[in-house]
Amino acid sequence: MEDQANPxxxxxxxxxxxxxxDQPVKWCAGCGSFAILSSVQSALAESGVRKEDVVFxxxxxxxxxxxxxxxxxxxxxxxxxxAVIASGMKVANPNLDIWHITGDxxxxxxxxxxxxxxxxxxxxxxxxxxxxKIYGLTKGQYSPTTPRGSVTKTSPDGTIENPFKPGELTxxxxxxxxARVVDTEPKRMKExxxxxxxxxGASVVEILQNCVIFxxxxxxxxxxxxxxxxxxxxxxxxKPMIFGKNHDKGLVLEKSRxxxxxxxxxxxxxxDILVHDAHNPDDTTHYMLVRMTLPEYPxxxxxxxxxxxxxxxxxxxxxxxxxxENSKIKCMDDLLRQNSWIVK
Amino acid sequence: xxxxxxxxxxxDEIVVKFAGxxxxxxxxxxxxxxxxxxxxxxxxxxxPDFPSEIRAxxxxxxxxxxxxxxxGHKEVTTPGDQADVLVxxxxxxxxxxIAWVKPGATIIVDIDYFxxxxxxxxxxxxxxxxxxxxxxxNVVKAPITSLSRASVRxxxxxxxxxxxxxxxxxxxxxxxxxxxxxxxxxxxIDQRFKSKPVLAVANKKVLRAGYNYAETVxxxxxxxxxxxxxxxxxxxxNITGNIAxxxxxxxxxxxxxxxxxLGSYPITPASEILQELSKRKSLGVKTFQAEDEIGGINSxxxxxxxxxLAATSTSGPGLSLKGEAIGLAVMTELPLxxxxxxxxxxATGLPxxxxxxxxxxxxxxxxxESPVVVLASSTxxxxxxxxxxxxxxxxxxxVPVIMLSDGYLANGAxxxxxxxxxxxxxxxPPMVEDNDEDYQPYGRNPETLARYWALPGQEGLRHRIGxxxxxxxxxxxxxxxxNHERMVKLREEKVQRVANYVPELELVGEDTGELLVxxxxxxxxxxxxxxxxxQEEGKKISLAQFNYIKPLPRNTKKILESFxxxxxxxxxxxxxxxxxRALYQEFNFIQYNKVxxxxxxxxxxxxxxNQILEG
Ligand code: SF4
Numbered sequence: 001m002e003d004q005a006n007p008x009x010x011x012x013x014x015x016x017x018x019x020x021x022d023q024p025v026k027w028c029a030g031c032g033s034f035a036i037l038s039s040v041q042s043a044l045a046e047s048g049v050r051k052e053d054v055v056f057x058x059x060x061x062x063x064x065x066x067x068x069x070x071x072x073x074x075x076x077x078x079x080x081x082x083a084v085i086a087s088g089m090k091v092a093n094p095n096l097d098i099w100h101i102t103g104d105x106x107x108x109x110x111x112x113x114x115x116x117x118x119x120x121x122x123x124x125x126x127x128x129x130x131x132x133k134i135y136g137l138t139k140g141q142y143s144p145t146t147p148r149g150s151v152t153k154t155s156p157d158g159t160i161e162n163p164f165k166p167g168e169l170t171x172x173x174x175x176x177x178x179a180r181v182v183d184t185e186p187k188r189m190k191e192x193x194x195x196x197x198x199x200x201g202a203s204v205v206e207i208l209q210n211c212v213i214f215x216x217x218x219x220x221x222x223x224x225x226x227x228x229x230x231x232x233x234x235x236x237x238x239k240p241m242i243f244g245k246n247h248d249k250g251l252v253l254e255k256s257r258x259x260x261x262x263x264x265x266x267x268x269x270x271x272d273i274l275v276h277d278a279h280n281p282d283d284t285t286h287y288m289l290v291r292m293t294l295p296e297y298p299x300x301x302x303x304x305x306x307x308x309x310x311x312x313x314x315x316x317x318x319x320x321x322x323x324x325e326n327s328k329i330k331c332m333d334d335l336l337r338q339n340s341w342i343v344k
Numbered sequence: 345x346x347x348x349x350x351x352x353x354x355x356d357e358i359v360v361k362f363a364g365x366x367x368x369x370x371x372x373x374x375x376x377x378x379x380x381x382x383x384x385x386x387x388x389x390x391x392p393d394f395p396s397e398i399r400a401x402x403x404x405x406x407x408x409x410x411x412x413x414x415x416g417h418k419e420v421t422t423p424g425d426q427a428d429v430l431v432x433x434x435x436x437x438x439x440x441x442i443a444w445v446k447p448g449a450t451i452i453v454d455i456d457y458f459x460x461x462x463x464x465x466x467x468x469x470x471x472x473x474x475x476x477x478x479x480x481x482n483v484v485k486a487p488i489t490s491l492s493r494a495s496v497r498x499x500x501x502x503x504x505x506x507x508x509x510x511x512x513x514x515x516x517x518x519x520x521x522x523x524x525x526x527x528x529x530x531x532x533i534d535q536r537f538k539s540k541p542v543l544a545v546a547n548k549k550v551l552r553a554g555y556n557y558a559e560t561v562x563x564x565x566x567x568x569x570x571x572x573x574x575x576x577x578x579x580x581x582n583i584t585g586n587i588a589x590x591x592x593x594x595x596x597x598x599x600x601x602x603x604x605x606l607g608s609y610p611i612t613p614a615s616e617i618l619q620e621l622s623k624r625k626s627l628g629v630k631t632f633q634a635e636d637e638i639g640g641i642n643s644x645x646x647x648x649x650x651x652x653l654a655a656t657s658t659s660g661p662g663l664s665l666k667g668e669a670i671g672l673a674v675m676t677e678l679p680l681x682x683x684x685x686x687x688x689x690x691a692t693g694l695p696x697x698x699x700x701x702x703x704x705x706x707x708x709x710x711x712x713e714s715p716v717v718v719l720a721s722s723t724x725x726x727x728x729x730x731x732x733x734x735x736x737x738x739x740x741x742x743v744p745v746i747m748l749s750d751g752y753l754a755n756g757a758x759x760x761x762x763x764x765x766x767x768x769x770x771x772x773p774p775m776v777e778d779n780d781e782d783y784q785p786y787g788r789n790p791e792t793l794a795r796y797w798a799l800p801g802q803e804g805l806r807h808r809i810g811x812x813x814x815x816x817x818x819x820x821x822x823x824x825x826x827n828h829e830r831m832v833k834l835r836e837e838k839v840q841r842v843a844n845y846v847p848e849l850e851l852v853g854e855d856t857g858e859l860l861v862x863x864x865x866x867x868x869x870x871x872x873x874x875x876x877x878x879q880e881e882g883k884k885i886s887l888a889q890f891n892y893i894k895p896l897p898r899n900t901k902k903i904l905e906s907f908x909x910x911x912x913x914x915x916x917x918x919x920x921x922x923x924x925r926a927l928y929q930e931f932n933f934i935q936y937n938k939v940x941x942x943x944x945x946x947x948x949x950x951x952x953x954n955q956i957l958e959g
Contacts, residue, residue: 023820055800056808057646067808068821073800075649076810077642078672084607084639088646088654089800091630092605096650096800114642117635320625327626332598333765335591335627340581340762341383343572 032183080111167290359424364433374411385572516554585753592731607643697941698752720865779804785819853886860907
């Protein structure tokens with residue numbers, strides 16, 4: 001297994017078709033997950049990663065059926081636990097390119113603890129969080145990301161809980177990569193997935209995914225063709241934070257708060273607009289960006305944060321290597337003989 | 345001071361108990377003394393007894409920490425029922441232990457702590473040294489604290505550090521009493537205080553001071569000689585159950601060529617397994633301290649999928665939390681070792697006290713029909729072999745294996761004849777060659793029924809598995825009713841077939857007789873002593889100690905048929921008896937149970953067996 005030592009070495013040209021399975025994909029017709037699957041397959045074909053090194057690991061939920069629908073190594077785990085299953089895999093074989101597929105119930109409720117610890121450890125795993133703000137597979141109960149007041153099967157009078165924002169949790173857990181995309185934009189999804197795959201560390205991608213059955217159009221204020229340019233800002237590192245149909249709106253920092261301004265009004269020029277620095281180790285601005293909500297702000301999409309830091313898997317590999325080089329105990333017999341004596 | 349020439353008596357065995365405050369370093373004193381006795385060729389068995397609070401209020405019963413050691417010229421199998429010598433560093437230690445001291449025993453107390461304040465804290469109404477309650481014991485009132493302080497006066501230590509040496513003074517008395525060479529104690533101290541030379545000097549001085557003091561004490565005129573155990577040659581060391589279990593896993597990793605991964609979460613009394621393995625990176629061991637018990641086992645399942653020898657270590661409450669994930673390993677048919685160091689429950693229970701009450705949980709404590717292999721170690725040292733065996737079975741049969749240890753084995757230590765790696769059997773996991781065209785995710789070895797283990801990264805073997813029911817051979821998700829039933833039976837059959845690969849049960853004693861004593865796991869030491877004692881008296885009694893719980897050894901039924909009466913002895917309310925009754929309804933199983941968080945005493949076992957033999 002020469003190749004395993006070098007996952008970037010591609011033995012043969014891989015195409016999107018290599019990642020298709022011959023089994024039927026069983027999401028509801030019109031589910032946002034189809035577009036995500038297709039974008040992931042395109043990203044993988046372009047990523048240059050050996051196809052045998054790719055592993056998809058999931059928990060439970062509609063999104064978590066994903067591993068059955070893509071021709072790679074795959075593991076369908078338990079509700080909420082895929083983050084740790086994936087962590088164990090990565091530690092066991094750091095050459096693997098691991099994708100952890102999860103939903104808002106799987107990663108923010110039952111698996112919330114594992115999610116923050118995966119991020120905190122910065123293990124080199126790509127997390128695709130399908131956020132449809134509802135429980136789909138169990139048929140329509142509210143989730144930890146459901147907006148306050150929503151009427152669902154288990155909140156007939158409206159929810160009385162504040163929702164989580166996955167981006168805030170990621171920042172709170174010292175995440176090194178956070179991006180947000182919408183399921184209606186395949187090109188951007190592919191671009192972001194590729195960046196997540198390249199990033200060394202835990203890469204969290206929140207995908208605003210539409211559940212046609214239980215929460216249809218939950219994201220339409222952000223994704224709708226007519227509104228998306230005004231209601232979304234697609235961030236690019238090094239580029240000014242400009243958005244809007246007419247490219248005339250932008251973000252500035254006023255008294256340590258983000259503010260939306262219009263270029264050309266009140267003497268504002270393009271130069272006054274904040275330039276996105278995704279690589280800034282200080283996450284203050286990233287934190288403000290992930291919190292932006294309608295109607296005051298556009299919703300931030302694209303790569304919001306991407307900074308480099310040591311990964312858990314690499315640090316552990318280094319410790320093992322060092323121990324092997326320096327320890328006097330080279331094999332089990334050496335250990336067994338420690339502190340022992342011989343009786344003749 | 346006049347030195348009295350002591351009278352030396354040769355004895356076969358002796359039981360010593362040290363007790364003091366949990367802050368007094370009792371456990372370290374215990375290991376120092378046990379290392380010395382092991383080095384001088386004695387057989388030994390030890391048992392630490394500590395409170396679950398790290399520092400309970402000083403001087404109270406709740407804060408008493410103890411360490412018992414049984415030293416022998418012949419083989420010893422338990423830490424001993426009752427002590428021949430008790431060292432009590434404060435009144436609470438005396439009060440907590442007096443019930444477990446033999447009549448006529450020597451009791452060494454630190455007289456400096458025996459004052460009204462000390463009595464009150466310990467809950468004594470009268471001064472126990474003068475109220476007549478210790479008549480019949482040989483009481484040595486040693487000014488341990490003041491003499492310890494005096495002997496380090498010139499070293500400029502602060503009062504606290506000076507006082508902390510007092511356990512060495514007590515040890516010094518014991519070295520004298522048992523004719524042990526001080527050099528072993530000094531070596532231990534040098535090792536322990538490697539980075540604090542002043543403390544090393546102080547402790548060695550105090551150890552010697554205690555030794556010298558003992559020479560002058562009239563009450564210690566008689567000393568004891570326990571000769572080295574004969575007829576034993578080879579390499580030896582002293583080992584606790586937790587360290588032995590950790591090492592068994594590493595040995596299996598080396599034999600199988602699969603790196604060892606331990607995903608775990610700290611829990612009493614299993615934490616030393618995680619601690620020990622985290623030190624063994626030079627042998628390729630990777631430890632992952634997860635955010636919780638569930639994370640520990642799930643990370644191990646991930647590692648197993650990726651091709652490591654994967655394990656998780658825990659105690660009862662953790663096993664409860666891991667239940668769902670064990671089911672996942674059953675369904676995905678991955679190799680996984682779960683070491684459960686049992687403690688008294690339910691809930692938090694008595695975290696530092698041993699019990700055997702997780703047996704049914706290990707067998708059945710999961711949703712669905714979820715069969716796993718269950719093994720139990722029965723001595724501190726054989727935790728090595730059964731952890732190795734658990735890994736071998738898991739890897740070769742592609743099945744989760746639970747190994748049951750307990751707090752008594754885990755923290756207890758004994759002399760261990762160290763094996764060479766070449767003496768251990770090979771391990772052959774069912775690996776698959778790259779691009780094997782016949783590979784199917786749930787294709788099986790026809791003999792063992794183990795599915796083949798293809799690893800991510802291998803060429804031409806991409807596949808997907810998970811917690812949904814699988815179709816046999818193809819491994820595709822299947823909701824078919826008949827397929828499910830077939831798979832339920834297949835998973836059970838795979839576990840049952842493990843019996844073809846493990847040894848038959850060997851009895852201690854004759855193959856037939858009046859009374860068959862059945863035990864499993866950690867009760868071995870007490871049971872074997874009790875049973876062999878009665879055999880020497882001519883009683884027709886034999887012991888069947890089970891290490892293989894599921895599947896049971898092939899000859900189990902034959903053994904049950906060969907005795908008139910059967911008694912099942914357990915530290916729980918009768919779980920193994922319940923299991924045996926379900927499997928062998930034709931036999932009558934008498935029960936003898938103790939659920940007090942303390943091990944059986946040999947004396948109470950003998951009494952019970954005699955009663956049944958006579959009845
Ligand atoms: S229920 Fe919703 S999320 Fe689930 S497959 Fe159907 S549309 Fe997709």
